[in-house]
Amino acid sequence: MWVFTLLLVAATAASVSCQDMWWKSAVVYQIYPRSFMDSNGDGIGDLNGIKMKLPYLKELGVDAIWLSPIYQSPMKDFGYDITNYTAIADEYGTMDDFDALMAEAKRLGVRIVLDYVPNHTSPESTWFKLSQNRTGKYTDYYVWADGKNNDSTTPPSNWISVFRNSAWQYDDTRKQFYLHQFVIGQPDLNYRSSYLREEMKEVLRFWLSKGVSGFRVDAVNMMYEVVNADGTYPDEPLSGNTNDTASYDYLNHLYTKDQNDTYTVVYDWRDVLEEFGKDESKIMMTEAYTDIDLMMRYYGNGVRNGSMPFNFIFLGELSGTSTARNMTTVIDKWIDKMPANTVANWVNGNHDNSRMATRHGVNRVDAMNMLALILPGVTITYQGEELGMTDGNISWADTVDPQACNTLDPVNYWKSSRDPARTPFHWDATKNAGFSNGSSTWLPVASNYQTVNVAVEKAAARSHYKFYKDVVALKHTAAVTSGSLGKTALSDNVLVVTRVPSSASEKTVVGIMNLGSSSETVDLSKVAGVPQTLKVVASGVACTLNNDDTVQRNSVTLPPYCAMTFQNAAATIVAPFLLLIFTSLIQLWRQ
Ligand SMILES: *[C@@H]1O[C@H](CO)[C@@H](O)[C@H](O)[C@H]1NC(C)=O
Ligand SMILES: *[C@@H]1O[C@H](CO)[C@@H](O)[C@H](O)[C@H]1NC(C)=O
Ligand SMILES: *[C@@H]1O[C@H](CO)[C@@H](O)[C@H](O)[C@H]1NC(C)=O
Ligand SMILES: *[C@@H]1O[C@H](CO)[C@@H](O)[C@H](O)[C@H]1NC(C)=O
Ligand SMILES: *[C@@H]1O[C@H](CO)[C@@H](O)[C@H](O)[C@H]1NC(C)=O
Ligand SMILES: *[C@@H]1O[C@H](CO)[C@@H](O)[C@H](O)[C@H]1NC(C)=O
Ligand SMILES: *[C@@H]1O[C@H](CO)[C@@H](O)[C@H](O)[C@H]1NC(C)=O
Ligand SMILES: *[C@@H]1O[C@H](CO)[C@@H](O)[C@H](O)[C@H]1NC(C)=O
Ligand SMILES: *[C@@H]1O[C@H](CO)[C@@H](O)[C@H](O)[C@H]1NC(C)=O
Ligand SMILES: CC(=O)N[C@H]1CO[C@H](CO)[C@@H](O)[C@@H]1O
Ligand SMILES: [Ca+2]
Ligand SMILES: [Ca+2]
DSSP states (O other), X not given: OHHHHHHHHHHHHHHHHHHHSGGGGEEEEEEOGGGTOOSSSSSSOOHHHHHHTHHHHHHHTOSEEEEOOOEEOOOTTTTSSOSEEEEEOGGGOOHHHHHHHHHHHHHHTOXXXXXXXXXXXXXXXXXXXXXXXXXXXXXXXXXXXXXXXXOTXXXXXXXXXXXXXXSEEEETTTTEEEEOSSOTTOOBBOTTOHHHHHHHHHHHHHHXXXXXXXXXXXXXXXXXXXXXXXXXXXXXXXXXXXXXXXXGGGBOOSSSXXXXXXXXXXXXXXXXXXXXXXXXXXXXXXXXXXXXXXXXXXXXXXXXXXXXXXXXXXXXXXXXXXXXXXXXXXHHHHHHHSOTTOXXXXXXXXXXXXOHHHHSOGGGHHHHHHHHXXXXXXXXXXXXXXXXXXXXXXXXXXXXOHHHHTTOOTTTGGGTOOGGGGSOOOOOSSGGGGSOOSSOOSSOOOTTTTTSSHHHHHHSSSOHHHHHHHHHTTTTSHHHHHOEEEEEESSSSEEEEEEEOSSTXXXXXXXXXXXXXXXXXXXXXXXXXXXXXXXXXXXXXXXXXXXXXXXXXXXXXXXXXXXXXXXXXXXXXXXXXXXXXXXXXXXXXXX
């Protein structure tokens, strides 16, 4: 009996330290602040707007919100061009507003993760001005170089910006070129300067001291560029993919991304996060669109810990025509590569890509949301995915994204525009979708806001919102947090995902989806780990069963496009029973 009691105590202690690592199984919800909620009627979302809507996020069940940049910026790239990393953009509010948002989020138990943009600042930054002047340590804060043959009209190398044309801009003050891998208004910082590296760590400490739970790191693999021994920069070879000489795709980027020094800097940042990790494990997520093997190195090198690299596999490798087998292949691809004891993550969308509901089709919204939520690790949801929001239609006249404007092409601009995925959030069917009470909004509201919005979806018997919320509620069950993972394609259209907990007293979670346009009846007794009697805990918009209905595993019928989640039907009496024994034992012992 003593052994039994001790075991129970040990189990309790272990689960407490697991809680600490809150992001091991968590939902991180990306907010694009400009488009979430406008509190003062200027047509631009802001911090007070986010604060007003925290109860919505709490009710939805998200663990943390990641805010796209909220810092002082001339908004040439909508906040990814930062003037001052420790000041709030005027249009988003003040530092007092941030502190109030932080306090309210803490009160509600919603964590805040901030965007960290280390590759570049705005040229309006004081650092840049001091660097132009070659003032002290700031002299080498940016990547400066003479033109070829010291000519002010010939750039130092042939490098091309992600947003088209030369990546070098001549600066008349310093009489040198500066590098900008993104827009001209985003000069690259120079990570070969130790002063700069220290300065950037101070930025992390500033926000950690305010209580944030971690960072999402922007464009991390662009931090370092190769420099020759004589200080010149090597030309990149042509890719052969396109004849458009202004396109980023024209070159093979051997020297401007994925350099080895990058990983060291990321591991150094992890150490800074550890300084603040006593009460809460801090999260770091890095954005790098690159080869999967290079991505895995962000997790750590076996000696030092790093950060969780964003998994863009759902974005890049699945589409509306993917089969159930395609999905299992793609899931394995990530899981098989992950180093031991690291955390997986699943990204369904962000502000740079066409919305999930548009890429996969509205019919697959429930399936894709369910998949990202019940697989192990962190689910990253871009605002509006829980509603099935689709891309808005933005005319050339209304286009503001520099990536589209730089094409100067009023016909084909939409192919490179990120505006359609950034339209204001749909709260209700009133003016401006309830996003703003102003006369206009910074981007037009998508035209389907009267049918796709929070108010309508909360009131409906079935909706993407309700389904999403019901699945999120399982995120912290033992099955989803740490259960074993099974995935079986029963046909081209039917995928079954099982999460079986190690303890028989915990419930198994089973997710099932029909990707096709005809009804399917499947026998789940063929799938390992599926309980005999299943109770519906989440039922998508295309399904007919309701929550709490039960079905036998040997015959489950799925209407077209239906996604459902089940748990074991039989109430488990084991856990409460054990608890009863345990408390009785303690009482006995005390007497
Ligand atoms: C509506 O607009 C007024 C100013 O025009 C502003 O003071 C108020 O906070 C706004 N309310 C909401 C909910 O947007
Ligand atoms: C950033 O803004 C803060 C608050 O206004 C100010 O104290 C600080 O000096 C600024 N830093 C830079 C580099 O401009
Ligand atoms: C840079 O130098 C110019 C000319 O000496 C001066 O006008 C300007 O104030 C200086 N800027 C900074 C940030 O020191
Ligand atoms: C390049 O030209 C500038 C003047 O434009 C001059 O100050 C500098 O010394 C020259 N650099 C080299 C390496 O010749
Ligand atoms: C580039 O132009 C050449 C010559 O016109 C053509 O043969 C080739 O197919 C083009 N390449 C691409 C990727 O369009
Ligand atoms: C980068 O690091 C990898 C792994 O340690 C190594 O194999 C490779 O040679 C390095 N590349 C360079 C250019 O140093
Ligand atoms: C890396 O992280 C793991 C898991 O959190 C931890 O056990 C380990 O001690 C860390 N290693 C280092 C070198 O910090
Ligand atoms: C999806 O499956 C089809 C048929 O097996 C295959 O041809 C295709 O390459 C797969 N696509 C992906 C992304 O795995
Ligand atoms: C955008 O336009 C397309 C084609 O006209 C249409 O199918 C789609 O529903 C529109 N999207 C929205 C959000 O209005
Ligand atoms: C997903 C994401 O945050 N993408 C950003 C990557 O970095 C560039 C430059 O900072 C931004 O334009 C993107 O929005
Ligand atoms: Ca506003
Ligand atoms: Ca860089």
